[in-house]
Amino acid sequence: MSEADRSLAGLFAPGRVAVVGATDREGSVGRAVTENLLSGFEGTVVPVNPNRESVLGEPCVASVSEADADMAVVAVPPDYVVDVVRECGESGVRNVVVLTAGFGETGAEGADRERELTEVAAEYDLNLVGPNSLGVMSSPLGLNATFGPDAPPAGGVSFMSQSGAFVTAVVDWAAEAGLGFKDVVSLGNKAVLDETDFVRAWGDDPDTDVVVGYLESVVDGRAFVDAAREATDDTPVAVVKSGRTDAGAQAASSHTGAIAGSDRAYEAGLDAAGVLRAESVQELFDAARALSGGTVPESDGVAVVTNAGGPGVMATDAVGDAERLRLASFADGTVDRLGETMPEEANVYNPVDVIGDAGVERYEAALDAALADPDVGSVVVITAPTATLDFGELGEAIADAADEHGVPMAACLMGGGRLAEAREVLRERGVPSYFDPARAVAGLESLAEYREVRERSYPEPEPVDADRERVREILSSVEDRPDNRLGVEAMEIFDAYGIPTPEGAVVDDPAEAEAVAEDIGEEVVMKIVSPDILHKSDIGGVKVGVPVAEVADAYEDLVARARNYQPDATILGVQVQEMIDLDAGVETIVGSHRDPQFGPLVMFGLGGVFVEVMEDTTFRLAPVGREEAEGMTADIDAAPLLRGARGRDPVDLDAVVDAVVRVSQLVADFPSIVELDVNPLVATPDGVRAVDLRLTVDPEELDSNS
Structure with missing residues (x-):
C-alpha cells in the first residue's frame, strides 16, 4: 500500500472538508468532529447528513458527492462505511479518514468488511486513514479533524500513533510540556495508509523537524526501513514500540528462533532504518524536544554549567553513563578565561560551577567560554532558583548563546513557577528544557545518536558465489518427508555457499x-x-x-x-x-529467523550448549555486507575472546565475517528457510568450521526460492 510517489498533502492541507455523519446530537462523534473543524479550520467545512438541513448552523448536503470536498471524514455506522467510501471515490474525493470502528479489530465479520473497504480504496486510489481512527490534525491550517477534546499547540513535530487514546493524552500533555506539533495522525487499523506512508511524506515535508510515533506493529518492515533511511537523511525519526513479549518464540524449533522473539526483529529493523527507539513516552518526547532544534553536535564532548553543585554532579554522572557522550576536556585557554571571569570559589574545570550567587552575566561569561572550547560539542546548563537571577533574562541569555555558537544546548531548569518565564522563552526560541539533569543529558544523547544515523552509509552486500541449484534440491527434499526439518544430512548447503565444514x-x-x-x-x-x-x-x-x-x-x-x-x-x-579441537577456538553461532514483518534476520553470538542461557547474541536484517558483519562480531560481550583475551590467540575474524555474510545471503536467497542454526561455528586462528546444522523449511515457499 505504500507508494513512493503517493502525496498525502490533501490529508493535512485540504481546502474543503466533508464530515459524513455530521450531526447536532450531543455526545456523538459526528458532532465532535464538526465542532472541532468549525472552531479553528481555515478552510470550508461541509456537513453531510441526508436527514438534516443544517448542523451547528452550517448548511448540510445530502451526500458526499454534493460536497465538492478535498477530504472526507467518515463517522457513520460500520455497515454504511464501504458505500460512503465508494461514493468518495466516484466523486473524486481522494483523501478519506474513517473514524468508524467495527472492522478488523472486531472479528471475522469486521475483517471481511475491512477487506472490502481496502478493495474500494485501491480501486479509486484513495489516501485512506483508518478505519477505527481518532482522525488527523494539522496546525498550519488549524485542522482538527478528530473527535478528541483538544488541538495541539503548533510546532515542528509530526506524530503518528496506533492508539487514538494515546493521541488525546499526548495532545493534552503537550500544551503543558511546551511541545508543538505540525501534523498528527491516528493510524487506526492501517487498512490502506500505514506508518511507512507517513514517514515518507513527513521526511519530504520541510515544515516537519522531527517524526515521532507510537507503534504496536509495522505492516511492511522492509518498506519501512527503506522509507526511514531516506527520511533520516534530513529528518530524525523516533518511536516507542510496544509489545516486547517473546510469545512469538514459543513455537520456535531453533536456538535462533527461541532467542529472536518478536522484539528482537523490531530492534534490528529499527536500527537498520536509522530510527531512534525510545524506551518510554517521556524518553520519546524528551528526544523530540532535542531533535526539533535541527543542530547535531560536532563532537561527543559535553560541558556542564551549573549554579548548584549537586545537580552538576548528577549531570556529570549521566554523561558518564551515556553510550555516546563524554565530559569535555577544557583547553588551557578555556580554563584561563573562566578563571578571569569567575569568582575564586567557582569551579572553572568541567563541570563549571558558577556558584549560587551567580547572576545572568556570570552565566553568560561561563557559557561563552565553554561554547568556544574546541572539545565541546554540546552543553547542559543547569539552574536552581535563587534571588540573584532574573529568569526571563537567563532564558534569553541561554538562547542567545546557542544561536551565536551553533552548538546544541539543553537547559535544566530545576524549579516550578519561578522558572516558568525562562521555560517559555526557551520554548519559543527552540532550546529544549527539562527538570531532571539526566533527562537533559538524554536529550543530547539522542542528538549524538542521530548524528551517527546521518553519517551512516548503506552499501549493498557484495554478491556471494554459490551453487544455488544444489541448495534448492536439498531444501526440496522436505517434500518427501513427514516433517519440514533438516539437520546435518543437509550439510552440503554449507559447501554450496562456500562455508567450511569438517x-x-x-x-x-x-x-x-x-x-x-x-x-x-x-x-x-x-x-x-x-x-x-x-x-x-x-x-x-x-x-x-x-x-x-x-x-x-x-x-x-x-x-x-x-x-x-x-x-x-x-x-x-x-x-x-x-x-574439531574446540579448546583451540571459540564456539560461535550463526543463525537466522524469518520474521513476518522484516523478513530474515541473521544472528551472531557465543555458541555451543550455553547459547540460550547466555543469549550473548546480536541480530541484523539479512543480507548483511562485510561492514555490518564486522560490527556484529564486535557487538557481543564475548568479542574479546574472538580478538585474543587472556593470552589466547585471536581467531581468524575475516573467516568469521565471511561465514556470517554467506549465511545471511543464503537465507535471503531462499525464503523457504524459516529458521536456521549453525551451532557451533568453531572459530580458530586458522579459520572457521561449521560443525552442526539445524534448519526448518516452509514447503509452501519452495517455489519462491531464488
Missing part, C-alpha cells in the same frame, strides 16, 4: 560408517541423525573421540539409544565427522 558424511549402515572414518584417518565424532531428536547430546546421541576400530559398534549403539528414547522417531542414519 570432513565427514551421513551414513546409514555400520560398514559405511567405518569406511568414512578410515578416510578421515583419525578419531571421529559420531551423531545420531533424526529430525525428531533435536537435542542429541541429551539422550547420549553423540560420541566424541571414537577410534576407527570402534566406529561400527558405536553406530549400532547410537541407533539403539535413539530407538529406546523415541521408538517412532525417524532415523536417517549417523553422521561420522572429523574431530
Whole structure:
C-alpha cells in the first residue's frame, strides 16, 4: 500500500472538508468532529447528513458527492462505511479518514468488511486513514479533524500513533510540556495508509523537524526501513514500540528462533532504518524536544554549567553513563578565561560551577567560554532558583548563546513557577528544557545518536558465489518427508555457499560408517541423525573421540539409544565427522529467523550448549555486507575472546565475517528457510568450521526460492 510517489498533502492541507455523519446530537462523534473543524479550520467545512438541513448552523448536503470536498471524514455506522467510501471515490474525493470502528479489530465479520473497504480504496486510489481512527490534525491550517477534546499547540513535530487514546493524552500533555506539533495522525487499523506512508511524506515535508510515533506493529518492515533511511537523511525519526513479549518464540524449533522473539526483529529493523527507539513516552518526547532544534553536535564532548553543585554532579554522572557522550576536556585557554571571569570559589574545570550567587552575566561569561572550547560539542546548563537571577533574562541569555555558537544546548531548569518565564522563552526560541539533569543529558544523547544515523552509509552486500541449484534440491527434499526439518544430512548447503565444514558424511549402515572414518584417518565424532531428536547430546546421541576400530559398534549403539528414547522417531542414519579441537577456538553461532514483518534476520553470538542461557547474541536484517558483519562480531560481550583475551590467540575474524555474510545471503536467497542454526561455528586462528546444522523449511515457499 505504500507508494513512493503517493502525496498525502490533501490529508493535512485540504481546502474543503466533508464530515459524513455530521450531526447536532450531543455526545456523538459526528458532532465532535464538526465542532472541532468549525472552531479553528481555515478552510470550508461541509456537513453531510441526508436527514438534516443544517448542523451547528452550517448548511448540510445530502451526500458526499454534493460536497465538492478535498477530504472526507467518515463517522457513520460500520455497515454504511464501504458505500460512503465508494461514493468518495466516484466523486473524486481522494483523501478519506474513517473514524468508524467495527472492522478488523472486531472479528471475522469486521475483517471481511475491512477487506472490502481496502478493495474500494485501491480501486479509486484513495489516501485512506483508518478505519477505527481518532482522525488527523494539522496546525498550519488549524485542522482538527478528530473527535478528541483538544488541538495541539503548533510546532515542528509530526506524530503518528496506533492508539487514538494515546493521541488525546499526548495532545493534552503537550500544551503543558511546551511541545508543538505540525501534523498528527491516528493510524487506526492501517487498512490502506500505514506508518511507512507517513514517514515518507513527513521526511519530504520541510515544515516537519522531527517524526515521532507510537507503534504496536509495522505492516511492511522492509518498506519501512527503506522509507526511514531516506527520511533520516534530513529528518530524525523516533518511536516507542510496544509489545516486547517473546510469545512469538514459543513455537520456535531453533536456538535462533527461541532467542529472536518478536522484539528482537523490531530492534534490528529499527536500527537498520536509522530510527531512534525510545524506551518510554517521556524518553520519546524528551528526544523530540532535542531533535526539533535541527543542530547535531560536532563532537561527543559535553560541558556542564551549573549554579548548584549537586545537580552538576548528577549531570556529570549521566554523561558518564551515556553510550555516546563524554565530559569535555577544557583547553588551557578555556580554563584561563573562566578563571578571569569567575569568582575564586567557582569551579572553572568541567563541570563549571558558577556558584549560587551567580547572576545572568556570570552565566553568560561561563557559557561563552565553554561554547568556544574546541572539545565541546554540546552543553547542559543547569539552574536552581535563587534571588540573584532574573529568569526571563537567563532564558534569553541561554538562547542567545546557542544561536551565536551553533552548538546544541539543553537547559535544566530545576524549579516550578519561578522558572516558568525562562521555560517559555526557551520554548519559543527552540532550546529544549527539562527538570531532571539526566533527562537533559538524554536529550543530547539522542542528538549524538542521530548524528551517527546521518553519517551512516548503506552499501549493498557484495554478491556471494554459490551453487544455488544444489541448495534448492536439498531444501526440496522436505517434500518427501513427514516433517519440514533438516539437520546435518543437509550439510552440503554449507559447501554450496562456500562455508567450511569438517570432513565427514551421513551414513546409514555400520560398514559405511567405518569406511568414512578410515578416510578421515583419525578419531571421529559420531551423531545420531533424526529430525525428531533435536537435542542429541541429551539422550547420549553423540560420541566424541571414537577410534576407527570402534566406529561400527558405536553406530549400532547410537541407533539403539535413539530407538529406546523415541521408538517412532525417524532415523536417517549417523553422521561420522572429523574431530574439531574446540579448546583451540571459540564456539560461535550463526543463525537466522524469518520474521513476518522484516523478513530474515541473521544472528551472531557465543555458541555451543550455553547459547540460550547466555543469549550473548546480536541480530541484523539479512543480507548483511562485510561492514555490518564486522560490527556484529564486535557487538557481543564475548568479542574479546574472538580478538585474543587472556593470552589466547585471536581467531581468524575475516573467516568469521565471511561465514556470517554467506549465511545471511543464503537465507535471503531462499525464503523457504524459516529458521536456521549453525551451532557451533568453531572459530580458530586458522579459520572457521561449521560443525552442526539445524534448519526448518516452509514447503509452501519452495517455489519462491531464488
